[in-house]
Amino acid sequence: MDTPHAVVVMGVSGTGKTTVGVLLAEALGVPYADGDDFHSAHAIARMSAGVPLDDADREPWLDAVGRWAHGRSGRGGVISCSALRRAHRDRLRAAAPDVEFLHLTGDRALIERRTAEREGHFMPAALLDSQFAALEPLEGDEAGVAVDVSGSPREIAERAVAALRRPED
Ligand SMILES: Nc1ncnc2c1ncn2[C@@H]1O[C@H](COP(=O)(O)OP(=O)(O)OP(=O)(O)O)[C@@H](O)[C@H]1O
Numbered sequence: 001m002d003t004p005h006a007v008v009v010m011g012v013s014g015t016g017k018t019t020v021g022v023l024l025a026e027a028l029g030v031p032y033a034d035g036d037d038f039h040s041a042h043a044i045a046r047m048s049a050g051v052p053l054d055d056a057d058r059e060p061w062l063d064a065v066g067r068w069a070h071g072r073s074g075r076g077g078v079i080s081c082s083a084l085r086r087a088h089r090d091r092l093r094a095a096a097p098d099v100e101f102l103h104l105t106g107d108r109a110l111i112e113r114r115t116a117e118r119e120g121h122f123m124p125a126a127l128l129d130s131q132f133a134a135l136e137p138l139e140g141d142e143a144g145v146a147v148d149v150s151g152s153p154r155e156i157a158e159r160a161v162a163a164l165r166r167p168e169d
């Protein structure tokens with residue numbers, strides 16, 4: 001198996017973590033989990049009301065995501081989780097040291113457009129400013145790759161598979 005560990009699809013709201021994550025899991029032949037399903041009702045209510053999460057809100061959520069990732073160690077899995085800050089990713093790595101990150105990056109206007117056009121999701125487009133303000137891209141010592149979100153979801157998933165399966169350096 002190419003990725004016998006959890007892959008966390010990270011990025012700001014609206015980058016396509018869920019959309020691409022599902023396709024990536026299919027391509028890798030591993031289970032998918034949506035990190036949003038691990039939020040408390042309180043956290044969902046805050047975001048729905050247009051209140052950005054703070055790290056106290058995020059800690060129990062990150063711990064739940066980390067437990068899922070730990071459970072996929074040696075077997076593989078894909079989970080969507082914004083993991084905006086280095087500290088968030090360090091918390092996930094503490095739970096699942098072999099975790100790898102796929103950062104979906106892209107033009108802000110494109111992400112804003114996609115978020116604005118989305119229907120039926122709790123996350124308001126108005127929170128995008130706070131998402132970009134919190135975002136800290138992957139650093140050189142972090143296991144992971146960044147893929148641009150231009151193109152179709154399937155094209156992005158294919159690029160992600162290629163990037164994750166890169167030949168050993
Ligand atoms: N490559 C793409 N091309 C066109 N539309 C896309 C693409 N990727 C995602 N979308 C659309 O953009 C919106 C946001 O996608 P999605 O919900 O997967 O993002 P997300 O990062 O999981 O968001 P959140 O973090 O808020 O849950 C959805 O309406 C989705 O259908």
Ligand SMILES: O=C(O)[C@H](O)[C@@H](O)[C@H](O)[C@H](O)CO
Pocket residue numbers: 012013014035036052053058082083084123
């Ligand atoms: O602040 C954050 O870390 C993010 O907003 C996450 O909490 C959300 O899960 C997601 O991005 C919206 O669905």
